[in-house]
Amino acid sequence: MTGSGEKRWQVSEGDGSLWHPSRRGLVMGAGGIVAAGSLAACGSGSAPAPPGGSTGAGGAPKKGGDFRLGVTGGGSKDMMDGQNIVTKPDQARLVSAFETLLEFDDNYQLQSTGLAESVEADNPKQYTIKLRSGITFQDGKPLTADDVIYSLQRIGTQANGLTGFAATATMDIKNVKKVDNLTVQLPLLTADSTVPQTLASYTFGIVPKGYSAYKGDPSTQIGTGAYKLKSFTPGQQSVSERYAGYWRDAYFDSVTITDFSDSTAQINALKGGQIDAMTDLPANQVQAVKSSGVEALISQTGGWIPICMAIDIAPFNDPKVRQAMRLIIDRQQILDQIGSGYGQVANDLYAPFDEGYDKSLPQRTQDIGQAKSLLKSAGKEGLNVDLHTTNGASGMVELASVFASQAKAAGVTINVKNDPNYYGDSYLKLAFSVDFWGTRGYLNQVQQGSLPNSPYNETHWPPSSGEGSNFQDLYKQALAETDASKRTEIEQEMQKAEYDVGGYIIPYFNSLIDGHSSKVAGLKPSKGTLNLAGFGHGFRTIWFA
Amino acid sequence: MRFLRGGGIVGFIIRRVLLGLVVLLLVSVIVFVSTQLLGDPARAILGRDATPDRLAALHKQLHLDSSKVGQYFHWLGGLLHGDLGTSLASSQPVTSVLGARLANSAVLVVLAAVVSVPISIAIGSYAALRRERIFDTVSSNLMLLLAALPEFVVAVLLVILLSTNVIHWLPATSPVPPGTHAWNYPSELIMPVGTLVIAVAPYVSRIMRASMIEVLESDYVEMARLKGLPERTVLIRHALPNAIGPVFQVIAINLAYLAGGVVVIESVFNYPGIGLALVDAVNNHDIPVVQALAMLIAAVYVVLNLLADVATILVTPRLRTRL
Numbered sequence: 001m002t003g004s005g006e007k008r009w010q011v012s013e014g015d016g017s018l019w020h021p022s023r024r025g026l027v028m029g030a031g032g033i034v035a036a037g038s039l040a041a042c043g044s045g046s047a048p049a050p051p052g053g054s055t056g057a058g059g060a061p062k063k064g065g066d067f068r069l070g071v072t073g074g075g076s077k078d079m080m081d082g083q084n085i086v087t088k089p090d091q092a093r094l095v096s097a098f099e100t101l102l103e104f105d106d107n108y109q110l111q112s113t114g115l116a117e118s119v120e121a122d123n124p125k126q127y128t129i130k131l132r133s134g135i136t137f138q139d140g141k142p143l144t145a146d147d148v149i150y151s152l153q154r155i156g157t158q159a160n161g162l163t164g165f166a167a168t169a170t171m172d173i174k175n176v177k178k179v180d181n182l183t184v185q186l187p188l189l190t191a192d193s194t195v196p197q198t199l200a201s202y203t204f205g206i207v208p209k210g211y212s213a214y215k216g217d218p219s220t221q222i223g224t225g226a227y228k229l230k231s232f233t234p235g236q237q238s239v240s241e242r243y244a245g246y247w248r249d250a251y252f253d254s255v256t257i258t259d260f261s262d263s264t265a266q267i268n269a270l271k272g273g274q275i276d277a278m279t280d281l282p283a284n285q286v287q288a289v290k291s292s293g294v295e296a297l298i299s300q301t302g303g304w305i306p307i308c309m310a311i312d313i314a315p316f317n318d319p320k321v322r323q324a325m326r327l328i329i330d331r332q333q334i335l336d337q338i339g340s341g342y343g344q345v346a347n348d349l350y351a352p353f354d355e356g357y358d359k360s361l362p363q364r365t366q367d368i369g370q371a372k373s374l375l376k377s378a379g380k381e382g383l384n385v386d387l388h389t390t391n392g393a394s395g396m397v398e399l400a401s402v403f404a405s406q407a408k409a410a411g412v413t414i415n416v417k418n419d420p421n422y423y424g425d426s427y428l429k430l431a432f433s434v435d436f437w438g439t440r441g442y443l444n445q446v447q448q449g450s451l452p453n454s455p456y457n458e459t460h461w462p463p464s465s466g467e468g469s470n471f472q473d474l475y476k477q478a479l480a481e482t483d484a485s486k487r488t489e490i491e492q493e494m495q496k497a498e499y500d501v502g503g504y505i506i507p508y509f510n511s512l513i514d515g516h517s518s519k520v521a522g523l524k525p526s527k528g529t530l531n532l533a534g535f536g537h538g539f540r541t542i543w544f545a
Numbered sequence: 546m547r548f549l550r551g552g553g554i555v556g557f558i559i560r561r562v563l564l565g566l567v568v569l570l571l572v573s574v575i576v577f578v579s580t581q582l583l584g585d586p587a588r589a590i591l592g593r594d595a596t597p598d599r600l601a602a603l604h605k606q607l608h609l610d611s612s613k614v615g616q617y618f619h620w621l622g623g624l625l626h627g628d629l630g631t632s633l634a635s636s637q638p639v640t641s642v643l644g645a646r647l648a649n650s651a652v653l654v655v656l657a658a659v660v661s662v663p664i665s666i667a668i669g670s671y672a673a674l675r676r677e678r679i680f681d682t683v684s685s686n687l688m689l690l691l692a693a694l695p696e697f698v699v700a701v702l703l704v705i706l707l708s709t710n711v712i713h714w715l716p717a718t719s720p721v722p723p724g725t726h727a728w729n730y731p732s733e734l735i736m737p738v739g740t741l742v743i744a745v746a747p748y749v750s751r752i753m754r755a756s757m758i759e760v761l762e763s764d765y766v767e768m769a770r771l772k773g774l775p776e777r778t779v780l781i782r783h784a785l786p787n788a789i790g791p792v793f794q795v796i797a798i799n800l801a802y803l804a805g806g807v808v809v810i811e812s813v814f815n816y817p818g819i820g821l822a823l824v825d826a827v828n829n830h831d832i833p834v835v836q837a838l839a840m841l842i843a844a845v846y847v848v849l850n851l852l853a854d855v856a857t858i859l860v861t862p863r864l865r866t867r868l
Binding site for chain 1: 584585635642709710720723813814817821822825
C-alpha cells in the first residue's frame, strides 16, 4: 500500500474556467499538445458534475446509498472485462470499475479528464501519453506506464478477441515504450489523428499489468474506477462497492446492477422503488411514468440504423437504383414511427457530432416521382428485392417493414427477411440489409465500416471507379493531415462522394431514453454511446439528493 | 401379456415407472431433433464477429463437428450420468447454471400447489353443497372469469393494484439476489405465488365442484344420510374420497403446466427461475441448457402424472382391486 492511495486528486470541472477544446482544436500539428484540460488539485467538495448542472433535484452532492440499476439486454452471456463487453449490463459494469486515458464530455468532445494528464502528438506518427500521478488501482497499487503498455498490447493482440482490436490497426503495438514511470510513448505504423478518440473509447479501459477477464473470482477485477466488484452472477446481478482510495469524488456506497428480461418488469420495479434507474425506457412510457415519480432522461446520440446497399451487387451496382432508394424513404415518418419522434432526421451521412460533419449538403426528402423516373431510366421498374434484417438492435426489424411499405408507392416490392442467423450466415455478403452503429467520430467510423479492410463494411464501399474511388486515399490523407480546416475539407470531399453515390440509407440518429427516480441527482443528457449519460460517468457524477 | 399385469399396486408402479422411462427416451429424441432447429449455436455466440475461421474453431471446441447421431448419443450418455453438458453462453456446467434457478422455481410451484389445492378443493366442495345458491353462483362465475384471464394479465393487474399505481404494499418484482434463497424474501414471493394460485385454482375448483355434485347425488350418499350420519361425516368420510379421484388428474396436469408455464410469471416479476433461464437460453441458442430444461419439464410431467395415477387408484377401491 503506497501513501498515494490516501491522496485525493480532483479534476475541477465546474469552475467556469473550463476549456472546451474540440478534437480539431486539440490536434495542433506535429509537436502540438493534444489535450491539456485544466487540472487543479482541490481538497474537497467542489462541484463534481460536468458543467451545465444537472437535471432533477439539485443541491450539493451527498455521499451514501446503494444505487440500484436495472438493465435489459443481459443474460447468461454477461461477462466482465476492463476492455470488452458482450451485453448492455457489461457496459455498466465496465465503466463502474475501469477508466480510460482520455474522456468524452457530454458534448462528445475529448477532454483530458481521464487517467492521462495529456496525450501529445510528437509527430504525426508518434504520441506521448503522460499519466496523472497519484492514481491507484483498487488494490492500492499505483497506476504506472507498465499498466498502460500492458493494456494497449492486450487490446492489440488479435487472439484476445477484444472489441477494440480493429482500432489498434494503425498502432505499432509491439513497440509501445515506457519513457518513465508515468510516461508512455505510442508509435504508429501510419499517421492517425484519431488515436486520442480511440483512447477515449470505453473499451480502451486501463487494466493492471497481468490482468485477465472475470472467471469466477471478483477480486481479479481491479481497475482505477470508483467501484470495485464484490460479487457477480452472470444473467442476474453484480454488486460493487466504492473504492476508498478513488482519485475523484464518487458518492454511492455501492452500485447494484440487476438484469431484467423485459422492460415491463423494469418499469414496475422503478415505479415501485425497487430500482433507482433503468436503461431504455420505451418511448411510449415517457409520459406515463411521470405520475409515479419517475423521470425520463432523453439523450440525442449519434447512433444510427442504416439500410445498406452493396454497391457491387445487382441491382444496387447501378448508382441510379441507390439514388432512387434514397428518394423513396420518408425519413421523418420512420423517425416518428420507429423512434417515436425522439431523434434527428439524418441525411445518409454518419458521425453528426464530428467537426467535419457536412451540414451544407441539402437534406434529402421523399420524392417518389423522381425515384420512379430514376428506376425507369435504370431499367428497373417494378423492382423486387429481399431486404435482410434481424433482431440485432431495437428498430432493425421495424425499419425494414416500414421501408417496405413506403417503397410500394414507387412500385418497388421489398420482401423483408427476418433471419435469426443473419450475423454470421450472410452478414456483409448481402445486397440489401439492415445494420446498427453507435456514436463515433467520422474517421473512426470510416475505419470501422467504409474501407476495403474495415471489419464491418456492409456496402462494399468505396467503388473501384468514378466518384468515390479515391476514398481510401482521401482517408489516409485525412489521418495524416494535421491542419484542422484542411482535414475538414478532405472529410467533406469524402462525405460528398458517400452522399452522392454511397450505399447507406440513414433515416435518423436515434435518442437514448432512460428512466430514473426523481431522487437521483446529477444526470444530464449526453451525446455519448452509453445509456444514462455513460452510466453517470462511471457512477461518479450522480448521487441521491 | 402376463408381465403387464399382476403384482398389485407395487407391480403397477413398477410398470408405470418403466413406461415413464420409455416416454422420456422418446422425448429425448424429439428434444434433440427439435433443438437442432434453433440454429447454429456457434453463430449465435459469435454474432457479428462470426468469420469462417472463428466458426470452425468454435465448432470444434463445442463438439459440433461430429455427426448428429454421434452428438445425440454423446448427449444421452451424459444425461444418464447426470452430466448435462456445458452452457454455450456462460461456459459454466449446465447443472451449476440451473441449480439455484431450479430451487427458486420449485419454491414457486410448491408454494402455489400448497396454497391453491386446499383452497380450491374447499371452494369446489362448498359450492357443490350450496349448489345453485349465492355462494355457488358467485364462486362459479368468478372462477370462470379468472380462468379466462391469461396469467400475465392477472400478474400485471396485481402489480398495478398492489405495487405501483393503487397501493404500494408489495414489491413489484422479485429479483432474488444470487447466493440467497427465495424463501428469505417472503414479501417478494406473495405476488408471483398469488398469480399462480389464481391461474390454477379455477380449474381445480370447477372439477371438484362437478365431481362432488355427482357423488352427492349418488345412492350411497343418500344411504349414509338416511342412516343418520352427521353431514360432516357424510361429506368427509364418504363423499370426498370418491369425488377427489378425477381432481388428482387435474391437479397433476395443472402443476405440470406450472412447471413449464412459470416462464411468463418469472418474466413479469423478473424472478430468477428456470422460466427466465429457458427464455435466455433460447435467445442465445444455448442448446445444452434448452435440452436440459426440456427434459426436466418432461420429467416433471411424467412424474406428476404417475403420482396422480397412483393417488387415484389408492382412493378408488374399484380400480385398486382390479390390479
